[in-house]
Amino acid sequence: MEKTKDLFKKCIDFTLADEVKAQGVYPFFHPIDETEGPVVSFGGKRMVMAGSNNYLGLTAEPKVKQASIDAIKKYGTSCSGSRYMTGTVKLHNELEEKLADFFEKERCLLFSTGYQTGQGIIPTLVQRGEYIVADRDNHASLVAASIMAQGAGAIQVRYNHNNMADLERVLQSIPEAAARLIVSDGVFSVSGEIVDLSGLVALAKKYNARILIDDAHAVGVIGRGGRGTPSEFDLVDDVDMIMGTFSKTFGSLGGYVVGDRSVINYIKHNAASLIFSASPTPASVAAVLASLEIIKDQPELTEKLIANTDYVRQGLLKAGFTLMPSRTAIVTVLIADQMKTLIFWKKLFDAGVYVNAFIRPGVMPGHEALRTSFMATHEKEHLDKVIMEFETIGRELGVI
Numbered sequence: 589m590e591k592t593k594d595l596f597k598k599c600i601d602f603t604l605a606d607e608v609k610a611q612g613v614y615p616f617f618h619p620i621d622e623t624e625g626p627v628v629s630f631g632g633k634r635m636v637m638a639g640s641n642n643y644l645g646l647t648a649e650p651k652v653k654q655a656s657i658d659a660i661k662k663y664g665t666s667c668s669g670s671r672y673m674t675g676t677v678k679l680h681n682e683l684e685e686k687l688a689d690f691f692e693k694e695r696c697l698l699f700s701t702g703y704q705t706g707q708g709i710i711p712t713l714v715q716r717g718e719y720i721v722a723d724r725d726n727h728a729s730l731v732a733a734s735i736m737a738q739g740a741g742a743i744q745v746r747y748n749h750n751n752m753a754d755l756e757r758v759l760q761s762i763p764e765a766a767a768r769l770i771v772s773d774g775v776f777s778v779s780g781e782i783v784d785l786s787g788l789v790a791l792a793k794k795y796n797a798r799i800l801i802d803d804a805h806a807v808g809v810i811g812r813g814g815r816g817t818p819s820e821f822d823l824v825d826d827v828d829m830i831m832g833t834f835s836k837t838f839g840s841l842g843g844y845v846v847g848d849r850s851v852i853n854y855i856k857h858n859a860a861s862l863i864f865s866a867s868p869t870p871a872s873v874a875a876v877l878a879s880l881e882i883i884k885d886q887p888e889l890t891e892k893l894i895a896n897t898d899y900v901r902q903g904l905l906k907a908g909f910t911l912m913p914s915r916t917a918i919v920t921v922l923i924a925d926q927m928k929t930l931i932f933w934k935k936l937f938d939a940g941v942y943v944n945a946f947i948r949p950g951v952m953p954g955h956e957a958l959r960t961s962f963m964a965t966h967e968k969e970h971l972d973k974v975i976m977e978f979e980t981i982g983r984e985l986g987v988i
């Protein structure tokens with residue numbers, strides 16, 4: 589009889605992380621001692637944070653911190669239950685109303701993370717025999733949500749990244765009677781590139797598809813008053829559902845979707861990731877409420893963010909780096925070699941600049957990159973340091 593295979597053999601055989609650690613260039617899970625936003629400290633050493641999604645710097649904003657503290661005093665540290673049951677406090681409903689209003693949609697629904705938001709929307713709406721039409725570069729959470737939907741009989745078809753001719757080819761291949769949802773990031777998370785929303789909306793109309801845009805990296809960055817991608821293109825009414833996260837511009841934790849009343853009501857009463865998971869903590873929700881007021885009252889923060897990012901982008905281009913196409917708060921430097929990416933990351937880290945290393949499985953071989961992202965609260969001296977260290981190390985490693 590054949591011997592039963594050990595489930596854990598794959599774990600014992602997984603040596604990549606240990607090998608990278610042994611070479612002293614492991615770029616993940618480094619604990620920050622303290623953070624002010626644009627500057628953080630590691631083991632007592634101060635560093636420029638150039639890899640956070642805290643785009644408007646709101647995690648360090650006193651009003652946002654105070655709102656969380658006040659909410660803890662009033663409601664405690666957790667709701668200890670799902671929104672569906674005993675886990676709704678007034679703050680949840682207040683935030684849903686204010687976000688629906690901000691994003692100019694009828695209704696909003698909160699989730700406990702952005703990741704769970706996709707898991708709540710896609711498998712709930714796209715059912716057996718119905719189609720998910722997805723950009724190949726969509727965020728991993730949307731990919732996971734589609735896999736879940738496929739497990740229940742939905743069909744996924746993918747089109748080449750932001751390629752409207754390929755999207756049309758894919759839409760034409762779907763049986764005419766089948767319901768379909770086009771899913772795309774608004775601002776792509778690795779590159780910072782913006783979706784061709786005009787093209788996507790035109791095709792959705794032509795082929796009777798509904799649209800879901802994940803605007804995690806767009807809010808506070810693009811669009812009227814930081815309202816994101818549909819607003820940037822003046823197409824809010826043409827995008828059926830807009831989802832996002834609170835873990836970036838909103839300086840908190842959680843996710844949301846906005847859309848028509850009937851759609852949000854259906855998701856609210858059927859989404860497993862909402863019904864079977866505890867609601868966002870009062871502290872998280874209160875932080876978002878405070879952040880939302882700041883986003884509305886201080887549009888100059890978005891202007892500063894874009895100016896900061898443009899400044900770094902121009903500096904790195906002038907130094908000779910190859911950047912991925914972006915005009916958002918993400919500047920991704922292509923290195924195209926795994927080991928060189930890790931060494932570059934470590935040298936930046938040692939020089940006091942903290943960025944993100946993207947290697948497999950995050951990106952395909954040949955697309956290894958250093959992803960930087962900026963905040964409205966970065967000062968010129970921080971940005972100059974980032975450019976200067978990139979240039980010095982880039983020359984040393986022969987990248988430029």
Ligand SMILES: Cc1ncc(COP(=O)(O)O)c(C=O)c1O
Binds near residue numbers: 701
């Ligand atoms: C495009 C996109 N969608 C969803 C998420 C998940 O959001 P959260 O961190 O709230 O789970 C992220 C976070 O990285 C993201 O970039």
